[in-house]
Amino acid sequence: MAESDAAPTLPKKCGPYISSVTSHGMNLVIRGIVLFFIGVFLALVLNLLQIQRNVTLFPPDVITSIFSSAWWVPPCCGTASAVIGLLYPCMDKHLGEPHKFKREWSSVMRCVAVFVGINHASAKVDFANNIQLSLTLAALSIGLWWTFDRSRSGFGLGIGIAFLATLVSQFLVYNGVYQYTSPDFLYVRSWLPCIFFAGGITVGNIGRQLAMYECKVIAEKSHQD
């Protein structure tokens, strides 16, 4: 269960490409870095949540348990979140429909909190069976999208990300690069797509807000000049 929301090979394919195409200079880089760290942080925290599901209390040493999963998982999550977070505003721009719905930091914070909450629920709550888990998580994820995004493009991208990421992680698992520590294999499989979807929506939300902020800063700067 060590992996929480990684999309391991996705960034490797697209990362440099995207950044070379849409190189707006400094603010893009900064945005990417911020998103990267947000991704790493979320990965570590959510990883910890998943660990708790299986460990006993009084963990002997917490620090090691934070980094108990493979070392490359958090950086991958970070890269993935950077890519997704940059992809969302980019897509908005190309589609020509700027995202106007609830564009405030408070709403973004709410979104992140709900996302962590979904993770928390999936880690802490005991479900009767995996179908129930899947359905609940799917309902929650779609609720998240409806509450904070409501754009068709966001929904589509989220679905795509979830599909791709699940595919990649399953591929990795089948090839033995990575394996779940959980005895409950189906559990992971049932929640993974929903978590990926919710994560994509959340990171996209953050990315859009950051992009808006950067735009504002640029406008102000040029105004001052």
Add this chain to the structure above:
Amino acid sequence: MTLTEKLREKISWAFYNHGLLCASYPIPIILFTGLCILACCYPLLKLPLPGTGPVEYSTPVKDYSPPPSEPGHQQGDPNERPDWYLGAPVAYIQQILVKATVSPWHKNFLAVDVFRSPLSRVFQLVEEIRNHALRDSSGIKSLEEVCLQVTDLLPTLKKLRDLLPEHGCLLLSPGNFWQNDREHFNADPDIIRTIHQHEPKTLQTSATLKDLLFGVPGKYSGVNLYNRKRVVSYAVTLALQQYDSRFLTSLRSRLKMLHPSPNCTLREEHVVHVHFKEEIGIAELIPLVTTYIILFAYIYFSTRKIDMVKSKWGLALAAVVTVLSSLLMSVGLCTLFGLTPTLNGGEIFPYLVVVIGLENVLVLTKSVVSTPVDLEVKLRIAQGLSNESWSIMKNMATELGIILIGYFTLVPAIQEFCLFAVVGLVSDFFLQMFFFTTVLSIDIRRMELADLNKRLPAEACMPPGKPASRAQRYERQPAMRPATPHTITLQPSSFRNLRLPKRLRVIYFFARTRLAQRLIMAGTVIWIGILVYTDPAGLRTYLTSHVTEQSPLGEAGLPPMPVPGGVLSAGDAQLALTVFPAEPVQLSENQTQQQQREPKEGLEANQQLWARGLEQQGSGHPESGSEAEVMWGAEDEEIWRKLSFRHWPALFSYYNITLAKRYISILPAIPVTLFLKPQEALEVRHPQEANRYHSFFPLSPGKLEALDQPGEALPKVQGHRDVTLYKVAALGLASGILLVLLLFCLYRVFCPKNYGQNGLSHSRRKRGDLPCDDYGYSPPETEIVPLVLRGHLMDIECLASDGMLLVSCCLVGQIRVWDAQTGDCLTVIPKQGLRRDSTGLYDSQEPWDQSPEPQNGLEDPFEGSHQLRRLLSSSQAPLFCDQPDLTSLIDTNFSEQTKAGGPEPRHRAACGRHRDPGYDFSSLVEKVYEEQSTSNCMNFASFSAPPGQVALCASRALSCGAGEGGCGARRRSLGEETFAGLDKSSPVSAWAGDVESSVWSLDLQGNLIVAGRSNGKLEVWDAIEGTLRCSDEEGQSGITALVFLNTRIVAARLNGSLDFFSLEAHSSFSHLQYRGTPSRTSIPTSPVCSSSDLILCQLTHTVSCAHQKPITALKAAAGRLVTGSQDHTLKVYRLEDSCCLFTLQGHSGAITAVYIDQTMGLASGGQDGAICLWDVLTGSRVSHMYAHRGDVTSLTCTTSCVISSGLDDVISIWDRSSGIKLYSIQQELGCGASLGVISDNLLVTGGQGCVSFWDIGYGDLLQTVYLGKSNEAQPARQILVLENAAIVCNFGSELSLVYVPSVLEKLD
């Protein structure tokens, strides 16, 4: 009407009524809500407090048996028994508490002897316990059978492997430090280091190894080098798997027999069961902390949006209180109905807050705040509520729906969460409606009161987040000063503060120096320091222990440690032990007596100590040692309580046994007292220790006295500690009182009793009343005699200046040029010839008197001039057939039709040629001819022009003319008065209806005056000579505004078109001269054309349909031209090529004022009362403020502020970057638009015969200057700030020239 709409209306109506209710009875409603909250939270009292502290439960040791593992067996006493007390405990803990002392004590013993020999006995004791076996009929039962068998330590605890038992009984004793091997102990040269080697260096709350092995808290063990009592205590801790009372009793009795405790008073009555809650590890804590951080970020970002209220923080607090108490209410209600929360409250709490959210609260605030300010508070609240009612209800329904869906997931945890959330949402809604709305109404009312106080102090209205900007402003001031072209200086703020009332000065002093904060901070630091120092476990012990451990010479400085010697005299060892008869089993009757005796003994011991200290000093040779006595007090009874509450969980966690949600039973300790002979102590002494440690009392008497000094001091230390305790208490009390007093003072200062009444008095300043600011402070009133520029007959309509010259134009179209320095009238255009008298005062009465009833006195005005008659007669023929042309003559703006022929050009040509238009009443004559039959102006208008234009004109007149500002005056001249004049045929109309047509716009540059006339003619006049240099007559529509910049003239016309002209001078030098002399550097590039030059005005470009409706505002700067029109839009043009860059949309009314400056900042104000700030580079709207009731009449900006005035006679000052209103100034009636900015810090506003100077940054009224007695009755309609720091005020037909520097110099 559909069902939805009906519903919507009903909801809206209900909310409206509710808002009225809330705003009408705020206090009862808040009280009611508070009661509701308390009532709903009452069930929470029954819930256990959250926390991870262990819970205890005692049962008598007699007849103890482990509780059954099945609940419900013993329903008889459910009140006592906690629900966790089920099944066998994890372990029974048996402690054998050892107190050992060396007795009698010899003076030449070393410090280590205090604990070395007592510790050495532990091996023997452990051996005894380990080998104890119960022999009875059933056989032999050894300790191995009953004790808790432990396996491996956790793999991470390798370094403790030798110290903690593995694979056997869990039996802990200090002997574990030496692997339970006496040989190791004897070979150990430094016991203290061995003990302390595993102590953590950092501060930590969990159990340390020393505590674990000693079984008593470190400071009670007495294993240190200055143990005054010389009693060492430690415990052998034994964990048992099963409770075997006979085995334990036998162990107890055997140990007591072997090592009797003579004066032991321990009650061995109760088994204490300690239940440990689930403990939150760091691994769980990190996600929890993360969620809480996200929660706080959410709250922060949400509450940051609260704006435009009196107290931002208060409202934010109310919002948070609303959400939190709704959560509490939901938990309370759920508990009330029998739902016990099983979820971890701390974990789900942030999610609940996020789900419930602060949005509604913010939406409510925003909606209420954006209601019109002039409404009553009640109505504002009600209106705001009803505006948002639909969306609130919709959101609420949606959220409830989502949560209900969650309820059908059938997962118990989620269901419970949803249940809480639903109840929370409902109670949150209730609280929003009752609590928050009411708080909001109170807040808004406070703001209204503050508004009534007129000018808010700038400090109070500034957003709280920007205290730093004030300091910056202080610093920036001197830096800015050289940049301003004139010499106005504001006093430094300290001087200004001197004029404030005393209490405010004190407060400001406090605020400036941060005195209170610093005092409190210093007090806190001292307090903490004292606490840390006096804390027995604190810094002092730590420091001293370090010093003694590390310095080998430490012992030399150690004070001699006298022993509380008991009541007996020194030197009698045997007696000490026989004071209390040895009683193996204490009777309970004795206990109270003994305990009472103890303090007394303590006191006596102290006295004894004193006495003996003196005695020793006297004798100088203390040979004999003192006695030791081992006391068993009440504090020893359950000494494990003093251990860290993590002691037992930590111990068991080493063996991977969790105590979470389980319990252990702690059996009463077995007391063991060891008395050691001095010989024993000497025997076990390690050879190195003799060298390392000096003896307590070196034998040299010389040193003794020196060392006795601290010895005397010791009891003082005891007393000293008490004194510090009192000091701390006193300090705390004093600071508390101080704080209360301070708060009281602050309250009294900021919330005076006469809150509302105070403000009402100067809501409308009466004539003669002194203007004063919010502090009730009236600045000095001065009176100066300004230079009065008289000469105009009618109200002055246009004013323009370039610093040296001042050009004014009155309603009749007469242009006068004044010297801005001296006030002399230089030129009058058109030249009056005969009719100008020597004083320059135009003889105005004559023509007025000469115009009696128009019907019969038509001929009177024309007596002077043949020419006019000729003109009249020549024009009359076409007049009768060409009515629209007539309207152009009579100076209304209906003349858009381009019937260019007819007499009009000839008229103008005649006027231009002859320079003597005098008072041409031809138009009046014509009009009166026309008007014979019509009685009112509207009739006239309706047949003379398309009705749409009349309406337009009328609306213009209404919109702009309602105020008596300069703008209004002009429009009135167009509309109302013309109509009125026609209606009544009064002489006024005659003036307005000059053939020359009135001047609508005027600009001045260098010596050229550009005038735009109502008939569309553009004229360029020479200001000095008074000659017409050139004119352009192509446009037919009146020029409403024009801009003259360098050689470029832009004229905006009434029909919405825009003409770009360029001036070219053709002289002998064939190019324009530029005035470059340093003395007139104010406009270095303004062209000066000598009179010999021929100036050509060429139309370079025409934008025929720039706007759909008349252009009302025109400004140019930084190469950009901005037009504002009645069609609600603004357009930005590039000056060079007349290219339209942007069309700015955003106003919902006609544009009335525009401002643009060199920084490309653009501000616009409209009839909707809104101000928009734009970015000219991108064409985007930066901010949008609802500024005024009614039109925005004028607008100007400084580098940091936007200053606007409106028809509501209020001048508002806004922060330019954030769009936040800083404060507003209530103007006198009719002076609404009269304002001018002298420098970045100085604002001047007009009043009834006076001007007032304000400090823009602070909103302070600096001074009010009365401009002579004559002007007192007249409002200053217009203020123009000249570049040489003079102010021109427009008092109707007079101008006043005031020099500012002289004004401000008089302040001091």
